[in-house]
Amino acid sequence: MAGVRVVVVDDDALVRAGLRMILGGSPDLEVVGEAADGQEALDVVARELPDVVLMDIRMPRMDGLAATRRLRERGTTARIIVLTTFDTDEMVLTALQLGAAGFLLKDTAPADLVVAVQRVALGEPMLSPSVTSQLIAAVTRPADDGRRRKARTLLARLTDREREVADAVSNGLTNTEIARSLHLGVATVKTHVGSLFTKLEVTNRVQVARYVHDAADDR
Amino acid sequence: MAGVRVVVVDDDALVRAGLRMILGGSPDLEVVGEAADGQEALDVVARELPDVVLMDIRMPRMDGLAATRRLRERGTTARIIVLTTFDTDEMVLTALQLGAAGFLLKDTAPADLVVAVQRVALGEPMLSPSVTSQLIAAVTRPADDGRRRKARTLLARLTDREREVADAVSNGLTNTEIARSLHLGVATVKTHVGSLFTKLEVTNRVQVARYVHDAADDR
DNA sequence: GACCGCCTCCACCGTCCGGTGGACCCGGCC
DNA sequence: GGCCGGGTCCACCGGACGGTGGAGGCGGTC
Known part of the structure; x- marks a missing residue:
């Protein structure tokens, strides 16, 4: 296999550089493009046809959720990992309903990040533990509602x-x-x-x- | 920390032995008890007060889901990982609603199993990828119901x-x-x-x- | 047998609902 | 200005609803 082609989307150049370094350190991952907002992301993904997109949520112009929706609407084959600092209930559910394959917090350890990208590339989902907890809560809660x-x-x-x-x-x-x-x-x-x-x-x-x-x- | 105390529950002695070997190989895990069915599991857990219980579902006398319910009702502090070969939608939801902290398939790699036990001991949830997928499907499905x-x-x-x-x-x-x-x-x-x-x-x-x-x- | 709960039906009556065909005012648009 | 859509109201009427107080049948229990 030629390696997993990744596009990194974040409005912070420093974060992009950091991710590029973390992911580039793995021999079977290759960062093939970057974007600073959702709008750019659409272009870059269309051009590079990556396997995985690491997508920040909070961005100017077009946020990560909107970009995810657009990408899915365009029938992209790229699997999208939402990467954010916060994990509000609503965002998690929205992202997953929009077809995100992963939802990671930015405090994820570099090694875990690499593993996550690899797994998502294989079609498996990947969620941060706290996100998993929220998901469990979401399906458990309604069971006895009062x-x-x-x-x-x-x-x-x-x-x-x-x-x-x-x-x-x-x-x-x-x-x-x-x-x-x-x-x-x-x-x-x-x-x-x-x-x-x-x-x-x-x-x-x-x-x-x-x-x-x-x-x-x-x- | 003295290490994570684990109880293994499975009606197959061979499986128990295998798990004991896998988990015992890790220095910070200690298998402190075994049970061959849910009934026994209640006793062993009551006696050993483990941190984590690895619980098979299909067992004679009392199955793993019933045992999980009982343990929770008794206010156990042990975190329970359901470990099974099958992952029907229903079982997954039931197990999580009963308070299982993890749901792993038996094809989980030994190394991942060790990691899972450690994470669950820390209070994090741990699901096999396919289980996560089911969970995502469960929250996604109702979104656009027609x-x-x-x-x-x-x-x-x-x-x-x-x-x-x-x-x-x-x-x-x-x-x-x-x-x-x-x-x-x-x-x-x-x-x-x-x-x-x-x-x-x-x-x-x-x-x-x-x-x-x-x-x-x-x- | 007596009792009780459930299901079935009746009559009467006041109220609420739903349908029709209006009216006036206002703000935005051509 | 004329027009239109939204919001506010009006009157009238028949039918549906909701409340009350019955009745008889039927199966199960004491």
């Missing part, structure tokens, strides 16, 4: 029939439509809906829909 | 005022309540609600609530 648990317990007290009606209500059906779809009389549906209000302690059907949706997905 | 994007685009066409009204509607307020809370006449609210029906192509307020909730986070 509001969601309350909704679940309240809905659990409903009878089967009531749950069916509640589902129909939260799908936006009118009483008449519900009656038809469940083969019931409208009067019966009204009774069930009334029970729902009492048991869920609400006063109208929109609030029933809220409970059902809260309890449902979110995943 | 239904959600549709809801977003439709809601984007609303005027500011209409959006406010839509929010109120989806919180289960009646027109009168909305009028009060936005300092409007009831007639105005009705006009806005009517516009909502037209623009969102629905016929009642529950369906408006659906759109608003769909467009919101979920994630």
